Structures are given as C-alpha cells and as structure tokens.
Amino acid sequence: MANEQTGPTPELRVLKPDEWDKIYANLIRAFGGPPEAPDERELWNSLTEFDRFLGAWDGDVCVGSAGAFSFRLTVPGGASVPAAGVTMVSVAATHRRRGLLTSMMRRQLDDVRSWGEPLAVLTASEPAIYGRFGYGAATFQTDATIDTRRAGLSVPAGTDDVRLRYAEPAEVLDACEEVYARLVPGRPGMPARRPGWERLGVLDPESRRGGGSPLQCVVAERDGGTVGYARFRVKPNWGPAGADGEVVLSDLEALDPAAKAALWRFLFDIDLTSTLVARGRPVDDGWQYLVSDIRRCRPTLRDALYVRLVDVGAALRARTYQAPVDVVFEVADPFCRWNEGRWRLTGHAKGASCERTEDPADLALSVRELGAAYLGGVSLSALAAAGRVRALRPDALAEASLAFGNAGAAPWLPHGF
Template sequence: MTTELRALRREDWNVWYDNLVRAFGGVPEPAEEREVWRTLTEYDRSIGAWDGDQCVGTAGAFDFRLTVPGGAEVTAAGVTMVGVAATHRRRGVLTSMMRRQLDDIRSWGESLAVLTASEPVIYGRFGYGLATHRLAVEIDTARVRLSVPPGTDDVRLRYADPAEVLDACEAVYARRVPERAGMLARRPGWERVELLDTDQHRDGASPLQCVVAERAGGEGGGSGVIGYARFRIKADWGPSGADGIVQLSSLEGVDPAARAALWRFLFDIDLTSKLVAHRLPVDEPVLHLVSDLRRCAPRVSDDLHLRLVDVGAALRARTYQAPVDVVFEVEDVFCPWNEGRWRLTGDPKGAICERTADPADLSLSVRELGAAYLGGVSLASLAEAGRVRELRQGALAEASMGFFASGPAPWLPHGF
C-alpha cells in the first residue's frame, strides 16, 4: 500500500470531506448541512488516507458520552465519516484506518467504540457487534386508534418555532438520557443537527414543525416543557380526498401522559392518513396504545454497532441486573491486548473485571461481548447461534441474566 495515514488538518477538510461525499454517491450536501458537519468534526480525532495529494480514505471519531446499563455515562468514540475511494479498494486502506483508529482510541483511555454502519457486513471483522436495533412504523391513522393513559388530557400542547424552544426541548432530552442504555448525551453543537431542515431533509414535505407539551406547575424546568415532537407534513391527495403523511423526526416526553398526548396529536392532524417514523426503540410504548398493531407495519433493523476497546474497563463501567461471577475466554485478533481470560464479578451496585488464570466458564469473541454489552442481545441467544460456548454448566444462564436489560431496551436516538 502506497497511501499515507495522517491526522486531519483544518486546511485539508474540504478535500477530505469531498472524498467522503463521493464515497456515499457523490450527491453534494446543502451548504448549511456541510457547515454543521465541518464545525462538528474533531480534527485531532480524525484521520485521512492520502495517495500523494489525493485523499482516498476518511475516518473520524466523535467524543461521545454513552449511557450504559446502570445509568452511567461512559466515554465512547463515535466512529463516523468512514469512506474509501473506489479507486483504492482492496488495498488495505480501510483496515489500516481501523487499525490506527482503535490504537488511538485506546491511547485516549476510551474503552468503547460505537458506529452506525452503511453496510453492516463490514465491521464484524474489526470486532464490532450489533448492540441495538431500531423500529420503523407506518401507521394507518385513518383506522388505528389510541387508548391513552390517565392524565393525558391534563397535558397542553402548542405549536412552537423549533429554534425558539430548542433549549427547553434539549432539557427534556437530557432528562431522558440516563433512563435508557444506548442514548447519547448531546454535546455542544449537536443540537444543530436536530434542526437541519434543507430541501433534501424535506423531500417534498413541509418545513420542520414542532409541538411542545406543557403541564401547569412548571414541571420539566422553568419553561414548563415536558415533551416535544418534531415532524414534517407531506401533503397528498387521492381519489377519495386528502391522504397526507406525518413524518416524525423525534419525540420525547418525561412521562407516559406527555408522550401519549404528543402521539395522539400526531394521529389527529387534519388532512393526513399515515404516520411514519423510522427511528424508534424496539419497545416503543405507543405500540401498547394502538388498537391494531398490524396496521402499524412495524419493522426492525440494525442500528448501533459496539466494540469493546478495553474489555476490563468496559465491563467495569456498567452494572448487572443479577449477581454474576464468570470467567470469559475472549478472542480478539484485531486488538490482541484484549485476548485471554477475564473474571467479571458484578451486581446492580457495580462490577470488577480483571485478568485471571482461572479456568474459563464461557468462550466468545469480543464481537459477542459488544453485541451483549448494552443488554439488548442475550448471551443465551448468541450461544444458540453457536457464537458463545459454555465451558462450565450453569455459567451461560448466570451471565445471560446479569447482562440482559431488565429495563427499557437499549436505543440510539439519532445517527452520527
């Protein structure tokens, strides 16, 4: 390979980013969106592969805080903007960038790396496991009805300019972050991504709209906002009349009544007959309120892929819903510092994970540990697939009970 890897320099950003855009089809982004990503780029955490003066590979790593089981926010590298020029495929460019990146993440003292994959088949060989899924729905609101919980009628809704209520909405989001593993604490600047509203984002729909939920007494902060929904309306007319579509971008509420009030509003918007959402948790509560699940057309797909960069530190950072005392034999060819036996002792109060010479109870690769880490994938199910091997009878059941989430399913609220 003749390419050179180096940290991204500010003066090279346009060339670097143009390579990324080309790798994803070459359709230029609107200037507003491009500027948002330029300001969010962390130059000292981004690398480029260069063939002479040509940029032929890109990779970045945002500095994130990720909620893990137990509610702690753990530093995680958000791997992003990965692309290789089609002229330089099968030359080891991607492998060399992944090697450099994971070495860097380890040197920064970060125990986790996470990403969303444009092609999921790519990242398993680098030790990433599929840790969360997301739910998409297309709800026939002309036929599906909601049964809302008590208190819903006490919630007041009002339209608001998305930018003017941004701080209040971000406060609601921040309250929700500790409640569910997989959520990202929003770092400064990321709120701008939530308001991107270019022609490409609209795709023929309305500008971004926002409705906020409030309750008398000011709960949820000085603004009184206890929930919000951001959405667009795509108008359409058929032979029978209005047939518009509500396109939900995001919805958060601090309690069931706030969330139900927002969903009910979205169901009842005039001149619409369908509600579409593409990024919901797999245990989305609204599924328990609808009259006909089949007419919601639920579909589950992959979302967050997670890698343990430091096995010991990562397993110590979360808690376990049931007591667990197990020795893992970990395989990690790409990051050999993780290979070997680790004893994990943990419970709902905390955990210890250290190297050990004791006999192994379970054998698995770091990829399976990454898949199970947030509690959305059971070690037992991975064992059924032949991905985890039980070496001590009873160890699989013990570890599965400790790892698997007892609360809400892990969920990534937005891409990066």
C-alpha cells in the same frame, strides 16, 4: 488475488482544518450522494474534532477517511462512559482492495485505546464490513408506517392535562434539549450530547423534506414547563377519495407516559392525513401498546448501534448487572490482541470488577459477541443458540445472560452521527 489493485501506499495522517473540504468531498462521493446544503456542511465542519480524524492521501488527493467523535454513552446502571463515535469512514473506489480500510481501523483503535476510551461505537452503512474489526450489533430500532384511520390510540390517564402548542423548532431548542438530557441516564445507548449536537435535530435543508413541509415542532407543557416535544413534517397528498396526506416523524421525546401519549395522539389526528411514518424508534416504544391494531402499523426491525469493546476490563467494569454474576470469559480478539485471554467478571446491581485471570474459562466468545451483549439488548443465550458463545461450565450461560440483561428501558440510539 486477481482483482487486487496496486499502486503507492496512501499516507495516513491526522486531519488538518484546511483539509476538511477535501476529505468531506471524498466522503460524499463515496456515499454516492448529492452535495449537502451549506448549513449541513457547516454543522459537520463545526462538530469535527480534527485531532481525532484521519485522512488517507495519495499525493494531495484524499482517498480515505475515518473519524471519531468524543461521546459519553449511557450503559446499564446509568453510568455515562467515554466512547469513540466512529464516523465518516470512506475509501475511494479507485483505492479499494489495498488494505486501506484495515489500516485506518487499526490506527483508529490504537488511538482510541491511547485516549483511555473503553468503547468504540458506530452505525454501519454496510453491516458486513465491521464484524471483522470486532463490532457487534448492540441496539435495534423500529420503523413503522401507521394507518392512522384504522389504528386508533387508547391513552392513559392524565393525557388531557398536557398542553400542546406549535413552536418554531429553533426557538424552543434549549427547552427540548433539556428534556433530552433528562432522559439520557435512563436508557442505555443514548449519547450525552455535547454543545452543538442539538443543532442536528433542527437541520432542515430542502433535500431532507422529500416533498414534505418545512420541519414543524409541537411542545408538550405541564404547569408551565416543557415535558416533551415532537418534530415532524407533513407531506400533503390528494387522491380520488380526498385528502390522503402523510406525517413523517423526526423526533419525539417526553418525560412521562401522559406527555408522550398526548404527542402521539396529536400526530395521529393531524387533519388531511391518513399515514404516520415513524423511523428509528425504540423497540419498546410505548405507542405500540396504545394502538388498537398493531398490524395496521407495519413495524419492522433494523440494526442501529454497533459496539466494540476497546478495553474489555474497563468496559465490563463500567456497567452494572441486574443479577449477581461471577464468570470467567475466554475472549478472542485477533484485531486487538491486548483483549485476548481470560477475564473474571464479578458484578451485581451496584458495581463490578473485571480482571485478568488464569482460572478455567466458563464461557468462550469473541469480542464481537461481548459488544453485541454489552448494552443489554442482545442476549448471551441467543448468541449461544446461534453458536457464537460456548458454555464451558454448566449454568454459566444462564447466570451471565441474566446478569447482562437490562431491566429498564431497551437500549436505543436516538440519532446518527
């Protein structure tokens, strides 16, 4: 190719603790952002699992990186499955078009397989990049800009029994984290947070405020216990007609509909504000069914978590299926050829088996489509309608699509990594 660059091949090696500053500086430059606040850098340094992070080096200069946090991810049926949370992927602009990203993805997926983790997951800064490595968009999220003066709320019974109080975010962090942990098994796509990750929700550098207040927190209580919380900022504004402030929601979790409704009603009613901005919410979030006028909320859909089946058999065995299924997949996976071939999936609501077979295939698809459908948020039938899945046996598509669906909460990733 005419625009291909040449030069020595960078050395790819596992990150050493004393190299972290160099690799992080390259990452920040690659993403074009200003330097992060010291407490933000310190948190990411403390969360880094050095033996799971790769650096690419041209001499003593870091020119690329790819890391993988060790997560456990909820899958349909409630199991918590080991997953590599791919993160901090970067290539220096001076070293593009040398195959460096492909080399890092190759090494990383080999490593994930050796660690015995059946899944790799990521959030994509550029979605077009990761499909060729077998990642499929598996969860989506809703953003909304709500006109709280014109979109009212109708709350369920019991909402008035919930007590709300302001609290310093750091002082109630443990109680809020207990609420989050209780919710994790009930929603596919949610990661069980290891110690230290709870600090991500209360980071409050000036650079994140966008002209708004320091992070605020309100907890919802019932019978002396915490049943929910909301973290948010208020951005004051005054126009010709008076106060026109904005509430920017960071997190909202609750254990039951009444507690959740109480928190949403509080956010809608904050004095001197007329807009509530909510980003990254579940596509089935309950507030959408409480508002009087959804058109005043301007909901938009965005991709969120991308899933890659590193071990097809182990991944499909790890989840359950909402209807009985017995189907043979013909799987294409040119990047991880150990997955290629035919797999017989037999499953139901209590468990599943998935083994290699020589039986005729019922459905043909790539590992990317399996990743997209894995958490139950993307239909195999919809992928077939787009030409991404081929039905080779009558009724196989309907059977598999129904089984892969999720009868409970929609899959959702609550925060990035």
